[in-house]
Amino acid sequence: MTMHSFEELSAQFAARFASRHFPDHPATLYDPAVYFLGLGGKRIRPALCLMGNELFAPIEEDAWQLAIAVELFHNFTLIHDDIMDKAPLRRGMTTVHEKYGSSTAILTGDVMLVVGYDYISRIRSPHIRRILQLYNQTAVKVCEGQQLDMDFESRSDVTMTEYLQMIELKTSVLLAASLQIGSILGGAGLGNQHAIYNFGRNLGLAFQIQDDYLDCYGDASKFGKQVGGDIVASKKTFLLIKAQEAANAAQRKEMTRLESAPAAEKVAGMLQIFTDCKVDDWVRELKEQYRLAAYQSLEDIAVISKRKEPLRQLADFLLQREY
Amino acid sequence: MTMHSFEELSAQFAARFASRHFPDHPATLYDPAVYFLGLGGKRIRPALCLMGNELFAPIEEDAWQLAIAVELFHNFTLIHDDIMDKAPLRRGMTTVHEKYGSSTAILTGDVMLVVGYDYISRIRSPHIRRILQLYNQTAVKVCEGQQLDMDFESRSDVTMTEYLQMIELKTSVLLAASLQIGSILGGAGLGNQHAIYNFGRNLGLAFQIQDDYLDCYGDASKFGKQVGGDIVASKKTFLLIKAQEAANAAQRKEMTRLESAPAAEKVAGMLQIFTDCKVDDWVRELKEQYRLAAYQSLEDIAVISKRKEPLRQLADFLLQREY
Numbered sequence: 001m002t003m004h005s006f007e008e009l010s011a012q013f014a015a016r017f018a019s020r021h022f023p024d025h026p027a028t029l030y031d032p033a034v035y036f037l038g039l040g041g042k043r044i045r046p047a048l049c050l051m052g053n054e055l056f057a058p059i060e061e062d063a064w065q066l067a068i069a070v071e072l073f074h075n076f077t078l079i080h081d082d083i084m085d086k087a088p089l090r091r092g093m094t095t096v097h098e099k100y101g102s103s104t105a106i107l108t109g110d111v112m113l114v115v116g117y118d119y120i121s122r123i124r125s126p127h128i129r130r131i132l133q134l135y136n137q138t139a140v141k142v143c144e145g146q147q148l149d150m151d152f153e154s155r156s157d158v159t160m161t162e163y164l165q166m167i168e169l170k171t172s173v174l175l176a177a178s179l180q181i182g183s184i185l186g187g188a189g190l191g192n193q194h195a196i197y198n199f200g201r202n203l204g205l206a207f208q209i210q211d212d213y214l215d216c217y218g219d220a221s222k223f224g225k226q227v228g229g230d231i232v233a234s235k236k237t238f239l240l241i242k243a244q245e246a247a248n249a250a251q252r253k254e255m256t257r258l259e260s261a262p263a264a265e266k267v268a269g270m271l272q273i274f275t276d277c278k279v280d281d282w283v284r285e286l287k288e289q290y291r292l293a294a295y296q297s298l299e300d301i302a303v304i305s306k307r308k309e310p311l312r313q314l315a316d317f318l319l320q321r322e323y
Numbered sequence: 324m325t326m327h328s329f330e331e332l333s334a335q336f337a338a339r340f341a342s343r344h345f346p347d348h349p350a351t352l353y354d355p356a357v358y359f360l361g362l363g364g365k366r367i368r369p370a371l372c373l374m375g376n377e378l379f380a381p382i383e384e385d386a387w388q389l390a391i392a393v394e395l396f397h398n399f400t401l402i403h404d405d406i407m408d409k410a411p412l413r414r415g416m417t418t419v420h421e422k423y424g425s426s427t428a429i430l431t432g433d434v435m436l437v438v439g440y441d442y443i444s445r446i447r448s449p450h451i452r453r454i455l456q457l458y459n460q461t462a463v464k465v466c467e468g469q470q471l472d473m474d475f476e477s478r479s480d481v482t483m484t485e486y487l488q489m490i491e492l493k494t495s496v497l498l499a500a501s502l503q504i505g506s507i508l509g510g511a512g513l514g515n516q517h518a519i520y521n522f523g524r525n526l527g528l529a530f531q532i533q534d535d536y537l538d539c540y541g542d543a544s545k546f547g548k549q550v551g552g553d554i555v556a557s558k559k560t561f562l563l564i565k566a567q568e569a570a571n572a573a574q575r576k577e578m579t580r581l582e583s584a585p586a587a588e589k590v591a592g593m594l595q596i597f598t599d600c601k602v603d604d605w606v607r608e609l610k611e612q613y614r615l616a617a618y619q620s621l622e623d624i625a626v627i628s629k630r631k632e633p634l635r636q637l638a639d640f641l642l643q644r645e646y
Contacts, residue, residue, distance in 0.1 A: 023463075025467075026467055026470050026471055026474065028470055028471075028473075028474050029466065029467055029470035080429055080430070080433060083425075083426070083429060084425075084426035084429060084430070102406075102407075102425075103406070103407035103473055104470065104473070106403055106406060106407060106429060107403070107407070107466050107469055107470050109433075110403060110432075110433075110436070110466050111462075111463055111466040111467075113433070113436065113437075114436075114459055114462040114463050114466065115459075115463065117440060117455065117459050117462075118456070118459040118460075118463075120455070121452055121455040121456045121459055128451065128452065129444055129451065132440065132443070132444040132455075133441070133444045136437055136438075136440050136441040136444055137441075139434075139437040139440075140346075140434055140437050140438065140441075143352065143430050143433050143434040143437065144348075144349055144352055144434075146430055147349050147351055147352035147427065147430050148349055148351075150351075150426055150427070151349065151351050
């Protein structure tokens with residue numbers, strides 16, 4: 001029994017993923033695709049697919065094909081999301097629509113999604129129908145999450161329940177499904193598939209909550225971002241949603257005023273409201289709930305504990321960031 | 324042996340396709356999808372899938388699932404193409420991006436493509452991998468065709484070979500693949516699959532060439548469109564591409580001048596150049612080549628002639644329009 005760490009699998013995947021996934025012509029369609037994949041990324045989802053497989057059996061060739069499929073799907077969503085968000089940069093580089101125009105960016109995303117399905121068609125597993133169904137269900141959910149995210153932009157009455165659901169659809173389900181797809185290949189039963197899916201789902205939610213928290217309360221030197229960046233950008237976060245729910249009339253009025261205040265005043269003012277409403281405690285507690293649920297889901301998987309070590313270490317690494 | 328006509332299968336499909344293919348929520352994502360499918364269409368591709376199946380065997384449940392998949396794929400391409408083309412209308416009704424915004428139109432197309440794959444995942448055929456591969460190859464080609472179409476817009480030196488390839492990718496391969504997918508379900512061997520694919524490919528090209536021809540030389544009362552509409556819109560057509568290849572220096576200069584001339588003068592001037600360069604004869608001959616190739620491909624299919632009658636009648640109907 002040789003288990004691999006997340007870092008090992010992510011690196012192995014990156015080496016394999018560096019090969020070309022597209023034809024050469026027309027270059028006007030495929031150069032943008034190659035450009036975008038070249039921007040890199042942590043390759044978390046494909047590594048999860050491989051880890052989900054290895055939890056139950058030695059990693060098989062099909063898992064590599066499906067790892068490529070989920071990473072192509074993820075990059076398709078990024079290309080299209082960037083168009084919708086009018087984002088100029090991704091990983092510090094020009095986005096596809098900025099560099100090649102929106103029409104080409106739409107088509108490049110489309111073809112990347114299709115090529116992802118082509119990798120699925122290459123697998124030999126007898127579970128191909130089940131895997132295709134799970135992949136489709138997940139893809140539909142990610143689209144729904146992005147639509148809800150856009151819908152929420154123009155609303156100031158988004159509830160925490162709605163927001164949690166949106167984050168789950170937009171970010172957690174793909175992490176969860178990547179693990180489950182790997183586990184199906186490994187021969188996991190339905191109970192174990194369910195548990196590993198929930199591990200990924202809870203891990204994803206805890207991580208996203210932590211991410212929002214650290215943007216306000218992280219150690220700037222360790223976190224590597226400007227503290228309060230989300231506040232300045234008026235971005236909806238777990239903190240803001242909770243504050244909108246918890247604030248009294250005076251605080252709501254102050255939040256409306258701060259909307260258009262200078263950056264420094266806006267950050268200080270919002271942080272004060274967060275503290276007054278105990279939003280920080282509440283959000284830390286919310287993350288803790290999902291963190292514990294993730295470890296519980298991991299416990300629920302019926303394989304010997306030692307095999308779970310790489311997933312446990314990954315959760316430790318992702319969720320025990322210093323505040 | 325009860326064979327069905329194109330009209331019968333198209334109508335049966337339309338009745339079945341009228342059921343809902345999407346969840347209810349979020350309505351902001353799925354209402355646009357339902358709206359667009361409600362605009363109708365001739366449902367040619369799904370009928371071809373059913374006809375391809377029935378040429379070799381009684382129509383099976385899988386064929387209906389795949390018919391829905393190809394029609395959803397086709398509608399996905401229309402929604403995204405309309406964004407790229409900035410088209411305000413489709414079938415006389417407001418396009419999705421005009422009615423709901425570009426971001427939602429991108430996502431609605433995306434989710435429609437994914438739901439198409441979900442219908443594929445429902446089939447029971449042992450040929451699911453082969454069908455998925457053919458569907459993916461076709462989808463990639465359609466994307467390439469759309470990209471080439473956009474690339475050609477800004478070029479005045481597009482060759483007939485390039486233009487034929489673009490039209491084949493953008494419109495013919497999906498017709499061809501719809502037939503082939505049905506034939507795979509029906510148990511057709513590789514030779515017959517190849518022949519029915521070529522029938523669809525040649526039929527599609529002949530129809531597209533005829534369509535361009537009729538826009539200039541059709542009987543306006545029968546054709547139901549303004550004669551010369553493509554010329555007024557400076558749309559690339561088989562006629563224009565051929566004229567650009569065949570014109571002498573003086574004619575080229577005149578074509579450049581006509582670009583910005585008033586509509587009536589532009590149509591009359593271009594028609595004169597088409598006549599002088601014998602573009603009309605040439606394009607009629609080109610259509611005739613593909614029409615004959617389509618009938619030859621139909622001949623090449625090794626089933627008794629009577630079974631081919633519905634496909635023959637469809638070709639007759641589509642390609643023997645009066646000039």
